[in-house]
Each structure stands twice: as C-alpha cells, then as structure tokens.
Amino acid sequence: MSLAIEQILNGLQFGVMIFLLAAGLTLVFGIMGVINLAHGSLYMLGAFVAASAAGRGAPFVLAVLAGAGAAALAGVVMELVVIRRLYRREHLDQVLATFALILIANDGVAIAWGKTPVRMDVPGALTGAVTFAGLTYPTYRLLLIAAGLAVAAGLYVLISRTRLGMLIRAGATHRETVAALGVDIAKLNTIVFALGALLAGVAGALLAPILAVQVGMGEQILILTFVAIVVGGLGSIRGAFIGALLVGLVDTLGRAYIPVLLKPVAAPALADSLGGGLSAIAIYVLMAIVLVWKPRGLFPVGSR
Amino acid sequence: MTLALLIALPPLAAVLDQPFWVNTVTRILILALAAVSLDLIVGYGGLVSFGHAAYFAVGGYTIAVLAQHGIDAALIAWPAAVVAAAVLAAIVGTLSLRTTGIFFIMITLAFAQMVFFTLVAVKAWGGNDGLPLDARSVLPLVNLRDPNALYFVCLGLLLAFVALAAQLVESRFGMVLRGARSSERRMLALGFPTFRYKLVAFVVAGAGAGLAGALWAEYARFVSTDMASWTRSGEFLVMVILGGLGSLVGAIYGAAVLLGLESFLAGFTEHWMLLLGAILLVVVLFAKRGLYGWLAGANDG
Numbered sequence: 359m360s361l362a363i364e365q366i367l368n369g370l371q372f373g374v375m376i377f378l379l380a381a382g383l384t385l386v387f388g389i390m391g392v393i394n395l396a397h398g399s400l401y402m403l404g405a406f407v408a409a410s411a412a413g414r415g416a417p418f419v420l421a422v423l424a425g426a427g428a429a430a431l432a433g434v435v436m437e438l439v440v441i442r443r444l445y446r447r448e449h450l451d452q453v454l455a456t457f458a459l460i461l462i463a464n465d466g467v468a469i470a471w472g473k474t475p476v477r478m479d480v481p482g483a484l485t486g487a488v489t490f491a492g493l494t495y496p497t498y499r500l501l502l503i504a505a506g507l508a509v510a511a512g513l514y515v516l517i518s519r520t521r522l523g524m525l526i527r528a529g530a531t532h533r534e535t536v537a538a539l540g541v542d543i544a545k546l547n548t549i550v551f552a553l554g555a556l557l558a559g560v561a562g563a564l565l566a567p568i569l570a571v572q573v574g575m576g577e578q579i580l581i582l583t584f585v586a587i588v589v590g591g592l593g594s595i596r597g598a599f600i601g602a603l604l605v606g607l608v609d610t611l612g613r614a615y616i617p618v619l620l621k622p623v624a625a626p627a628l629a630d631s632l633g634g635g636l637s638a639i640a641i642y643v644l645m646a647i648v649l650v651w652k653p654r655g656l657f658p659v660g661s662r
Numbered sequence: 663m664t665l666a667l668l669i670a671l672p673p674l675a676a677v678l679d680q681p682f683w684v685n686t687v688t689r690i691l692i693l694a695l696a697a698v699s700l701d702l703i704v705g706y707g708g709l710v711s712f713g714h715a716a717y718f719a720v721g722g723y724t725i726a727v728l729a730q731h732g733i734d735a736a737l738i739a740w741p742a743a744v745v746a747a748a749v750l751a752a753i754v755g756t757l758s759l760r761t762t763g764i765f766f767i768m769i770t771l772a773f774a775q776m777v778f779f780t781l782v783a784v785k786a787w788g789g790n791d792g793l794p795l796d797a798r799s800v801l802p803l804v805n806l807r808d809p810n811a812l813y814f815v816c817l818g819l820l821l822a823f824v825a826l827a828a829q830l831v832e833s834r835f836g837m838v839l840r841g842a843r844s845s846e847r848r849m850l851a852l853g854f855p856t857f858r859y860k861l862v863a864f865v866v867a868g869a870g871a872g873l874a875g876a877l878w879a880e881y882a883r884f885v886s887t888d889m890a891s892w893t894r895s896g897e898f899l900v901m902v903i904l905g906g907l908g909s910l911v912g913a914i915y916g917a918a919v920l921l922g923l924e925s926f927l928a929g930f931t932e933h934w935m936l937l938l939g940a941i942l943l944v945v946v947l948f949a950k951r952g953l954y955g956w957l958a959g960a961n962d963g
Contacts (some may be wrong), residue, residue, distance in 0.1 A: 392843050393764055408904045443947050449764055450710050455946040457896045461939030469933055581775065581892065588768045627785075635783030642772040643778075645758060653761040 360493040366607065366612045371499050373606020374506025378561035378600040379583040381513055381589070384553020388530040388593025388659060389550050395456035395585065396436065397558055398576025399463035404429040404559030405566040405575065406471055409478035412566075418481035425563030426556050431645050433555020437548050443549075460577065468573050509557065510599055517595055526550060530593055530659065582609070584642055585645045591655030600656065605641050612640035619625040684809050686925070691816040692877045694917035696822055697901035699870025700912055702827050703962060704899070705908030707863050708843035709869060712767045713774025714898045716749040717868040718891035719781065721875025726793040726885040737804070740876050746905055747872020748865050750777070755864035762846075766868055769774035771892060775879070778890040778927040785872055792886025799880060806880060816877055820914070823870050827910050831865065871898075 385395045385542030412418065440459060442450045468626040517523035528536045529546055537543045560577075569575065586605045590597025617633030624632060648656060668687070675683040687878065696718050703709040718881045724743035733739060754773045762768055787793050800805040806812050830836055842856040851857050879885050897920065905916025923941065928932030 375674070387764070393862060440943065449767060450704065450907075451902070451946050452897070453710070453712065453767065453896075454900060455943055456718060457900065458942035458946065459937045461942070465933045465936035465939070469936070487760040544684070578895075581771070584768055585772065631783055631785050635780045638779035638783060639776040642776045645772045646769060646776075647763055649765055649772075650757050653765060655765070 361614075363491070363493055364495060365611055367495055367499070367503065369607035369610035370603065371503045371506070371606070372610055373603035374503055374510065375561050376563055376579065376583055376586050376606055377506060377510060377599050377602035378396040378557045378564075379579060380586045380602045381510075381595055382551075382557045383583055384587040384590070384593055384595065384598040385530075385550050386441075387389075388546055389526060389533075390441070390445055392441055393452045393589070394441065395453060395580065396459035396463060397554070398469075398578075398580030399460055400429045400433055400436075400555045400558040400576075401579060402467060402573070402576035403432055404462065405478075405560030405569070405571045406467055406476060406562075408563030409476045409566045409571045410471065412478050413476070416447075418484075421478075421564040422560065425566070426559040429553045429559020429562065430556040433552045433558075434548060436555070438552040440548070442553060462575050464546050465577070473573060475570040476644065478566040478571060482568040496539055498567065501570055502568075505560075505564060508559065513557075513595060526565070548585065577657070582641065585641050588647045589645050591657035591659060593659035594655075594657045597655060597657035597659070604644065609637075609641050610645050612637040616640065663690070665821075668785050672813055677706070681809070686921075688816050688881055690810070690918050690921050691813070691820050692745035692874050693901065694878070694914040695816075695820045696839075696871045696874035696903070697913035697917045698820070698824055698827060699867040699874070700898045701902045701905070701908065701910055701913040702831070702870070703860075703863050703867045705910070705913075706831050706843065707839045709759075709860060710767050710899070711770040711864075711867070712892070712895050712899070713770035713772075713777075714867070714871055715892070716754070716777040717751055717871035718875040718878070718894065718898075719777060719885070719887075721747045722879040722885040722889050723781065723787060723793070723874030723875075724872070724946065725799065725876045725879040726795055729797075729799070730787075730793065734776065734797065734799045736801040736871060736880075739799050740873065743876035743879075744869045744872045748869040750866045751872075752861070755861045755868070759860050759864065766822065767963050770920055772894070774890060774895055777885055781887045781890055788886070790886055790887060794931020795879060795883040795885075798871045800881065801905050803828060812897060816881075819873060819877065823873070824910055824914075827866075827870070830863075831910070833914050835859060854947050856877075881950035884949060900942060904942075923924055 376638065379397060379401055383394060386392055386394050386397075404425035406425075407428040408421045411424040412421040413630050417423065438461065438500035443643060444455055447455075480498045484501055486497050488495045490498060515523075517526060525536065525546055529541075529550075536546075548569065548641050554610055582605055583602075588601070589604060590599070590601025616630060616637040619627040620633045620636075623629075652658075671687055675681055696714065700711065701713045703711055721743040724746045725739050728734075728739045728742060754770065755762050758766055758769045758773065766860045781787065782790055787951075797813070800806070801815070804811050804815065806815065831839070838849060838854050838856065841854070842860060846856055875889060878889070900914050901916035901920050903916065905914065906918050907911030923938055924934065928935050933939070
C-alpha cells in the first residue's frame, strides 16, 4: 500500500513539473497559434544556468531564480527574432523553424557547458526524507509537488482574476477584437511567451538536482509535454493541468505496475521485454485513445 | 541533366579514385526515397506526418529480423518490408486521419514514439544496441555486395517510386487529394469519400518509407532504434521543405542538400548543428517555396 502511495506521489511530482512546461506551451499555442518545439530548449537552459549558478556557490533559491530569469530572457529574444515571424505561417513552417531552434540551442549549450552532464546538489536543508502514514518520502520531491501546485494556483489567479489574464483569455478567442480595442497585441504576445519561458526555466531549475543536466534533456520532456497538452485540449490551462497529471501518473504507474501485472500471465523473459515496452508506450497509447475518442482533446478551446 | 550525372557517377568515381562518392550518394538516394514518399502526403495531401521515421524503421527492422532467421532473399525480404510498413501505415492512418492540423502532427508523432520504444524494449532485436546484419540480401543476377550494384538498385527504385508517385498525383486520385487539401468540405460535398483517398496516400507513403528503410538496412548492414527517432522524422520533413513542398523531385534535392550541408559543415567545425540550424531557420523564414521553387522561379523569370 505504501508503495502505491509512493508511486502516486512520484507520478504527481512528475505531472506537476510537466505542467510547468505545458502551461507555457499551451498558452503560446492558444494565443499565438504557434507550435513551439523549442520550448524544451528553454527548460534545458533553465537547468544549466541554475546548475552552474549553484556550482559557483549561489544559494538554492537564487540559483532557481537565475535559471528562470535566463530562460525568460532567452524567451523574449526568441519571440522577437523568430516566433514573431511565424504567427501567420502554417504549422509545418512553425515545426521546422522551431526544430532549427532546437539544433541551435543544443549546440549553443554544448559550446557553453560541454557535452558531459552537469551536476546540481539538492540543497542541504532538503536532503532528508519525511515520514508520514508509514511512508518515507524525500523532502525535495514533496517540495517539487508543492511548488508545482503553487505555480498552478498562481497561474489560475493570474489568468482568471487579473487584467493581464483577461487580455490573455480574450486574445486567445477574439484576437482581432482585442487589437481593435487598442491593446498592443505584439507586446501581449511577447509577455505571454516570456511567461511560458519563465515557467519552463523554473521547471528546469527545480528538476536539475534530481536529473542529469545534459544536452538533449529538453527533447525528452518536450514530447511528454506535447502529449499532455494535446490530451488536455490545446490552449486550455485547465486541460494542460489535467493532461500533465494524467501523463505523469500513467507514465510512472505504468512503469511500476505493468511489468508486475504481466508476471503471472507471461514467461519471465517475455514479461520483462513486453512490460518494458508497454510501460514506455503507455502515455502514447493514452494520447492515441483520447484523440481517436475526442479528436480535439479532453477540454477543447474555442474554434481555432 | 541530374539523372545523367547520377548514372555517370560510379564510373566517374572509379576514374577519379573517389570510391566513397558512391557510398555518399547511395545514402542520399535512400533517404531521398523516404523524403519523396513523405512529400506525397505532406505536399499534396497537406497531411503533416511527424512520424515518418516509424515506417522507415519498420522496413529496416523487417530486413534485419528476417536475416536473423536466415531469410536473405531480397525478393522475399524487400516486399515483406514494404508490406510491413504499409500495414503499420494503414493502422496509424485509420486512427490518425480522424484528426487534423496540429492534432494530426502530434498523433503521428505519438505512434512513431510507440514504434521507437517498442524497438528499444525488444531485447531479441538488440534493444538500444541495434541489430547488425551479417551480409546483404541476395538478389538474383545482381551482386549487392558490389557498392556500384547497390547504388544502381537504389537509383532505380527511387526513380520507379518517383514515377509511380508522379502518376498518382497527376491522376484523378491526386486531384481529389489536392482538392481535399484546399477544402475538405467541398470535396465531401461533391461526394468524394476523402478519408479513403487520404488513407491510400498515407499507406503508399508508408510503403515508400518502408522500402527506403529496407535499402538502408542493406546499405548500412545495421539497423538501430535511431531509425525510428523523432529527430529522424524531423529530418525527413526538413528535406521535404528544403526541396520545396509538393514537387516530389524537390525532395531529392532537399535530401542531397541536407546531407551535403551536414558533411560539409561537419568538415570544418564540430558545431555544425548550430550552423545547420541557422541555415534552416533562414530558409524556413525567408524562402517559402524551398530550393526547388526558388530554382524553378529563377528559370521562369
């Protein structure tokens, strides 16, 4: 039982981190209609900057802020130089241009930090584990869950309660009207893109102590993020949240339980091989099922 | 002109004592076949598949797995590879073509990821280490061990596929496909079952990529999960775009330019990906019709 709770917590932790990336990606798509494959590169940048700041003795909070800030700054540059030219282009052009950005970002990071993984330590105060209800769980992972949920709540307030959020919502569904009312859409776009980049940088910085910080880390999580927002329904923050949690839980629980469930029904070697394969593709199966059942995702937005 | 050059290449390479030219161009021809097959659905059907590497990989693995079980007759293995890829494309197409736009891009990517992780998981096929082939398949009358022979077989199959695809897009079938691309609703209203047309195109494209994968397995005498990676799918799309959408032949130039650029840039800097990315970005942002469109446009003017 405690193993199940531990796996669910792991899935939740993975899910909220995916949400940090998914929120930005889905906003950018919802408002600007742009598919940004290079979103994972911003996450990678956040992780590298945080890790190297921490490596030079910066306190943990400062390192995370540095990572987030660097990602936001890179996001602003990316929006002004490239993304801005892609608004009215076909999806295919967007996919290719941002694919090119990945190549540039990966090589750029390799030039700056080299190709060997960079390490970042879990901050001293958070290295321990918490024991509750007969279960021992690492403090740092609990913090990740809390931080992810806090950001989700903050984002909800921002989108539904503030003037900026109102403009973001209006911009997603009635772009021309918002522009006609005198809102500087170009500036709004840059702000939204920077916000998404900031969240991606936060995710990268927070995950840096428990992952290998290396070139290519962005692509691994990017695809999971896309699965999350497509399952949830593109452009919807709520959809991204539910999609991200689904992806995190299905992936984690699948890896933990599918091989176990196969044990009694298949030969050991087959169970191993089949179990590994099935658990790795579980989220893609989830996505295929959702899309075949609801071609626009669970919570479709508007008519874009 | 290009064709004459391609036919003259092996003797030319022999005379100039540059045998690796034949290998390099063989590689280009094989990847060009996959790119042309992708152009068939992206360029004419507007179906942006982000999972074309899956069919390429299935074609390659079919060859390698059959060879593992002692079947090395090309006349059995190659058709088997094409059929395997076509069957996969039929399944993926049936499920994916219900969606459009970004959802189509993502669901094709998802299916390709399933193929990728399945290949990683199957230990009998080498998992992450890939699967080497002891020898190339045996084709009657042709010795595939001779690089020149393999070269001409690849060239012949590429030309045959281009001819088939060109026939297809110029036919009534192709008109319906293009019609569905510009307005699906109009074609439906005219009474065309567009889904079936798109599915057939998707399957033909998958089969073409499967054949390319089979040839790749023969060429490299090695298959690995890399063949199914999503960056490989991205590369195929890049080739199509570089060459110019919806021109079939353009995709061949796209493949040549991409591979040429890669080896050229890799020749003088370790960080060639950065330059390649920058060039690609400029092409996408500023040269919308691709190389072929640009060249054709220049000729017209």
